[in-house]
Amino acid sequence: MAMPCTEMPVDPTAPPPKVIFSFGMGADSTSILLRWLEDPTSRDFELDELALITAHTGSEWDSTRTAMETHVLPRLAAANVRFLQVARSQRHATIDGGGIVVLDDSRHPTSLYIEGAYTLWDELTEAGTVAQASGARLCSVHSKGAALDPVIARITRGQPYRHVIGFEANELGRAAKDALHNTDLRTGEYPLIEWGWDRATANAYTESIIGTTIGRSACTFCPFTFANRSSRAAALERFRVEPHVGASALLMERIAIALNPAQGIVAGKRLTDLVREHGQLDTVLDALDADLRQREHALYEVRRILRPRKTDPTKLGNAARSVRIRGRGSRGAMEGLLRRLADDGVRKGLIEAETGDDGILRVYQHRRGPVFPTVERFFVVAPALAHEKEHERFDQWWADARPGGRRAVAA
Ligand code: SF4
Secondary structure, three states: OOEEHHHOOOOOOOOOOOEEEEOOOOHHHHHHHHHHHHOHHHOOOOHHHEEEEEEOOOOEOHHHHHHHHHHHHHHHHHHOOEEEEEEEOOOOOOOOOOOEEEEEEEOOOOOOOOOOOOOHHHHHHHHOOOOOOOOOOHHHHHHHHHHHHHHHHHHHOOOOEEEEOOOOOOOHHHHHHHHOOOOOOEEEEOHHHHHOOOHHHHHHHHHHHHOOOOOOOOEOOOHHHHHOHHHHHHHHHHHHHOHHHHHHHHHHHHHHHHHOOOOOOEOOEOHHHHHHHHOOOHHHHHHHHHHHHHOOEEEEEEEEEEEEOOOOOOOEEEEEEEEEEEEEEOHHHHHHHHHHHHHHHHHHOOOEEEEOOOOOEEEEEEEOOOOOOEEEEEEEEEEOOOOOEOOOOHHHHHHHHHHHOEEOOOO
């Protein structure tokens, strides 16, 4: 049963684990675990000194659950290895463990709790965005790192520990970055790099032990999955088998695109386009349509301030966004409202209405200008999952930046 991290019972007489393995459930970390279980000479600690910990984003492929429950959990139980499964229960976790739940803490695990609690899908759709392929994998930092750190602190109880991560032999850069987080208590360790094992070697070893390989562990909408040709093909095939999973990824993307046409799950390109071009994923598109037909929609007002780059004012530096909800109802009702707004505003010469190449109607009151800073303001209908969001100083920023924008249509 899930319990808050802050209420997690810690037996004061039990020695804290000396080795913590952040178990990612993918090919790399599974090969490490199997080797440790099969070959005691591959490790310099006893299995009762080890604790595995997995942070669930709540957005994992179901095939990962099947693989873990079939091939890994029985082996952990047989070897009496401690396995903790944790997740966020709310968007913002705290360093002392608030907002984090322990889904399972067992030496005889039988179930993988991939549903998590507060999911990354929830977080991203509420923010009206998608996971970003550029930058520092913030989605992972928020949904996994934030859940792992307090639990690790709680079970190690101030004692030094070795923190094992499954970076493979070609991931020296990621290991070097991780080592920057070492402290007096924490020492990062990377067995695959020590062993010189790349992904192919890890897969070959896993297959030699369990007779098959373990697929990629990732969120069903992970931009890194879709950025790579072979993992993209595998993900689209998984969508074909599980159309509702594909539809939920497209739903997230649709909300993000409505609020910002430049968004897209595939490194700024649209997953929806990939699915359409695929030719055999009509069931995914049908599932999305069915979902949209019954889902509550909202009329959103979006304002965006686009600021210049400090080193080059002709280039975009950063943007601030305000999202407000101006109405809620069925999809038909909200689209009717937007069309009336468009007809009325266009007739009066106050706005421009435009259906983008994404097929989404936006009604602009301000179009962004060519010089930064500039602003834009538009109205759009989308599934009512994105929350209102606006920085407390947004109106002041808007007033300051507005001269750079222009009305959509000269009054
Ligand atoms: S699997 Fe992808 S989308 Fe999920 S947390 Fe990791 S980087 Fe982000």
